[in-house]
Amino acid sequence: MPSQLPDTARDTGPDTFAVIAVAASAGGLHGLTTLLGGLGAGLPVPVLVVQHLDPRHRTVLADILGRRTDLDVKLAEQDEAARAGTVYIAPPDRHLLVGADGTLTLTRTELVHFLRPSADLLFESVAGAYGPRAVAVVLTGTGNDGAMGVDAVKKRGGTVIAQDPQSAEFRGMPEAAMGTGAVDFVLPLEDIPTVIRGLVEFKRQ
Template sequence: MYSDSSRPAPAESFGIVAIASSAGGITALSKVLGGLPADLPVPVLVVQHLDPRHETILAEVLGRRAKLPVRLAESGEQTEPGVVYIAPPNYHLLVGPEGVLSLSSSELVHFVRPSADLLFESVAGAYGPRAIACVLTGSGSDGSMGVSAVKSRGGTVLVQDPEEAEFKGMPQAAVRTGAVDFVLPLDEIADVIRSLVEVRKS
């Protein structure tokens, strides 16, 4: 479904996809990442709220379901097209203008670290209209300020349909901003991401 704010994509190619999820997110991320092609021409950054007290095997779990390589992000790392970077537990994930990642242990945002808002805001600042932000299932409102930032810089925002999300909080909060271009069933999100990056690069 297109929102009223949808507009034709400009000619400049997309440079990055940022995805955020919380409760119910591993299943949703598996579906989205599993639907993206191995030759995706942009990097993918992921914030999934995780228990900070434990090591995570999220990259390994998602990597078994994705055609793309999936790994935990490292500070100072240069992003590469077709690679998925996961925010490590208890670190905010940020990206700079040249696609260089940074990790921060600064204060919690909306009681969480990593924060979707901080990731999306950094993506908006670094990539402007070349950014795609996507909010999946999760409780709370993390990501809503960030999607507004992405939209204000000319980027494109996708949200899982709250009515079918396992946890509606994050998708509903994002939709309420009025900054959303697409509200989609989970099964359609990967196809829309793929079509956006492929249409704009051609």
């Protein structure tokens, strides 16, 4: 496990990181609450979240998370611009994508590994839009959603964080991410916010 910032964080300039993309599934409410609650106010980048949700029901996830973090939390909307310090949740049954200008897109294109929203699609869009300025985070969950996506992020020079499976309620997603060899940091859930703050604030003083 690296003990310092990876080369991508050191070598690409003062505004290295521009977005955080997060994936979670089973056990994700606790994981996201801990992560977002630990980030504190004034985060200088937006956070894009795919949490696998039941498409048959309206979600109150944004409301719940918004009460447990100092960041603004909302369901993502079509064609809105991602703003620093705001968390955007993929709505049920919609893929969440981001463009190079930070504009969000919601689609109902086909399921990916039987899932919509798909972490893989979010991560791949983040990799394409931000390259080495992207951070991808895989939290607790079953299955392997996010594994292809973290590989894309790493290949474009981004940084990948996986929750330590020992601290995850469900190990499948973080273990699948680790199996790609693309993960820079494997961390207990409680340590992830500190590392993210360190990455996005690096050289910003």
